Amino acid sequence: MPAKPTPLYETIYGVLRQHLADGLLAPGLVLGEANVARAFRASRIPAAAALRRLRDEGLIADFGGRGYVAQPDDPASPRLRLELSEAGLVLPAELDADSAPRNIGAKLYPQVEHTVAASLAYGRFILNESALADHYGVSRTIAHEVLTRLARTGIIVQEANQRWYAGPLTAEAIGEHYEMRWVLEPVALRQAFPKFSEGELAERRERVLRAEAGGRSIGELERIEQDLHVDTVARCNNSQLLQAVQRSQLLLIATHETFRRHRTSEELSTMLAEHRGIYDRLLAGDLDGACAALEAHLRRSMHPNIDMITRLGKMPDNLKVPYLIPVGKAG
Known part of the structure; x- marks a missing residue:
């Protein structure tokens, strides 16, 4: 599972704490949710969380007005109400770029996609x-952009009541996605084959051989x-074909984490042998044989994946997040 990004409030807290410790923010500077949120291009929620932590550590203090005051040990200092950029706040170069809404959404999207897709079978x-924005400490605008992108890929839908829905990933849906894959992936492979060197194909085959010899960690299998x-x-020439392939792959590849705990050793051995056979044919220049082997591999793989849907059991705790509400518990 991809590592969870550092919550935005912790980033805001760290930058402000360093500025305060170095004396870069003038005594009496008013720090409020609004000016902190503007400075970091964030919502007020992570700004407020960062300010509360700074207050609890005694680095800023309450005063008679709204917000907090910097350098509280100097009660005689005048109150300064400035934009933080004017008051001496300097964002690190990487944070200045990463905090742009477009970049925050782009970095957040893969994790949300993985979490949602891996939950569909349940x-x-x-x-x-709102819960998505709060969970990751981002604005509602960014959360909306992430959900809109999920809808474009087909993982979720927005229905007439304006709510976003995901799932369920049924046995019928799995069968339909696999049928699309065994029709389209061999065509894409045929187009991509001339762009590969023998060395690249041999390297990929070698990874399969290591797994067959016992190196079957989660990372290696993925x-x-x-x-x-x-x-x-992905190296095929037809962009429309590639998009169609990727749409059919997305849900199934994302659910590998879900299905992996139910895979048998026999199923893994069969899968690896089929992958090796495809590379053997590609390295021998037998493109027709490789495409036929890829289609056969996908046709066979459909059945154990459909079978696993019936054996999943309860949703694991690592997939339970506050922004995914099982239908029937939404209130």
Whole structure:
């Protein structure tokens, strides 16, 4: 599972704390939710959380007005109400770039996508925009952009009541996605093949051999799936074809974490042998044989994945997040 990004309030807290410790913010400077949020291009929620922590540590203090005052040990200092950029706040270069709304949304999207997609097999959910914003410490605008992008990929839908819904990923839906894949991925592979060197294909085959010999960590198995089904076909020439392939892959690849705990050793051995057979044919220059082997691999893989849907059990705790509300519990 991708690492969770540092909450925005912690970033704001760290930058302000350093400025205060270095004496870069003048005594008497008023720090409020509004001017801190503007300075960091954030919502008021993470700004407020950062300010409360600074207050609890005694670095800023309450006063008679709204907000807090910097350098509270100097009660005689006048109150300065300035934009923080005018008051001496300097954002680190990487933070200045990363805090732009477009960049925050782009960095947040893969984690939300993975969490939502991995939850689909456990039922139908409402995605709460406010809870998503609060959970990651971002603005409602950024949360809305993330949800809109999820809808464009087909992971979620916005229904007539204006609520966002995800799931369920049913056995029927899995079958439909696999059918799209075994039709389209061999076509994409045929177009991509001339762009690969023998060395690249041999390197990917070698990873499969290591896994067959016992190196079957989660990361290594994900890399093997990524090698063949994502990175290889991504070199095809037809952008519309590639988009169609990726839409059908997305939900199934994202649910590998869910399905992985239910995969048997026999299923993994079969999968690895099929991947190796595809690379063997590609390295031998047998493109027709490789495409036929890829189609056969996808046709066979459909059935164990459909079977796993019936054996998932309860949703694991690591997928339970406040912005995913099971339908029936939304109130």
